[in-house]
Amino acid sequence: MSNLDRRSTLSVCGGRGFVVAEPVRELLSPRRVKLGESTEVRRLLPNLGRRMVGAWAFVDHYGPDDIADEPGMQVPPHPHMGLQTVSWLHEGEVLHRDSIGSLQTVRPRELGLMTSGRAISHSEESPRSHARLLHGAQLWVALPEAHRAVEPHFQHHADLPALTGQGLTATVILGELDGARSPGTVYSPLVGADLALSAGAEVTLPLDPDFEYAVLAMSGEAHVDNVPVEPGAMLYLGCGRTGLPLRGVSDAGLMLLGGEPFEEEIVMWWNFVGRSNEEIAQARADWMSGNRFGEVVGYDGGRLAAPELPPVPLKPRGRVR
Structure with missing residues (x-):
């Protein structure tokens, strides 16, 4: 999914200097952003208070939206580099097309994982015949230096491992949780899991003390470490x-x-993750000139134009502002 905000700003993220080394309960509120003509998302990362959680660098939550009489999600072709996109749905379908020829409909609780590597472009849209409701999350994972120029590729996994018990079903989207490992390819130690919690359930989920964590509330009412977290909010832990x-x-x-x-500091702007202002500027120029990012075939419409780069110099801010 694209960052369609026309006011995109350069941000330096990453590094360990601002990692909270002990357990905390830091509630992050979303910023509302229009995505195309008919979809509004709640942006949790990057946030005014926190920019990354592990390698997770971007989190949008959207829906549930009633799109029965609307086109639904319509995100034209746009570029990515230096990251992985993770599509995760609770309701609805998203049709993915990309410049390496992938064509895949992603459905609820299926993993759509696109590794941009050095360069890729893709589009996302609700199929012409689609379900009434659309509800999900779109996330980015920053690629470490050793792997950020890998060949672009797309993976779709309909069957994912799950842990069940005590009123909780935990589906492992990426990485590993309590011995269950996702088949999705990762390039740094991380975890992403979907948690379905029953009313009245009380359970303690095992965690790795060397990881930093956050929990995004998708639906319903739940307390996370005794903190009420409403849908569309995220609790940094x-x-x-x-x-x-x-x-x-x-x-x-x-x-x-x-x-x-x-560990690494990254520069994130629009739909690019790089290491310098100059690298981001070159990526923008390549996209606007039609070089490097390929062509998405089959999308009915034009591609997105990149916003203008900000005139102000880049100011490093680390993991928090």
Whole structure:
């Protein structure tokens, strides 16, 4: 998915200097952003208070939206580099096309994982005949220096491992959780999991104390480490945890995001993750000139134009502002 914000600003993220080494409860509120003509998203990362959780560098939550009489998601071809995109749905379908020839409909609780590597472009749209509701999350994972120029590729996994018990089903989207490992390719130690929590359930989820974590609330009412987290908000949890208490006030859907704190500082602007202002500027120029990012075949419409680069010099801010 694209960052369609025309006011995109250069941000320096990553590095361990601002990682919270002990458990915390830092509630992050979203910023509302229009995505195309008919979809509004709640942006949790990057946030005014925090920019990364492990290698997770971008989190949008959208829906549930009633799109029965609307086209739904319509995101024209746009570029990516230096990152992985993770498409995760609770309701609806998204049709993915990309410049390496992938064509895939992603459905609820299936993993759509695109590794941009050095350069790729893609589009995302609701199929012409689609379900009434659209509800999901779009996330980016920053690629470390050793792998950020890999050949672009796309993976789709309909069957993912799950942990069940005590009113909780935890589906492992990426990485590993309590011995269950996703088939999706990762390039740094991390975890992403979908948590379906039953009303009245009280359970402690095992965690790796070397990871930092956050929980995104997708639906329902739940308490995370005794903190009520409403849908569309995210609770940052810091490091140093061996377990996470969860309680379902009603049936609830959550996403657990975590990973080793990302050591490298990255520059993130629009749909690019790089290491310098100059690299980002070159990527923008390549996209606008039609070079490097390939062509998405089959999308009915034009591609996105990149916004103008900001005139102000880049100011490093680290992992928090």
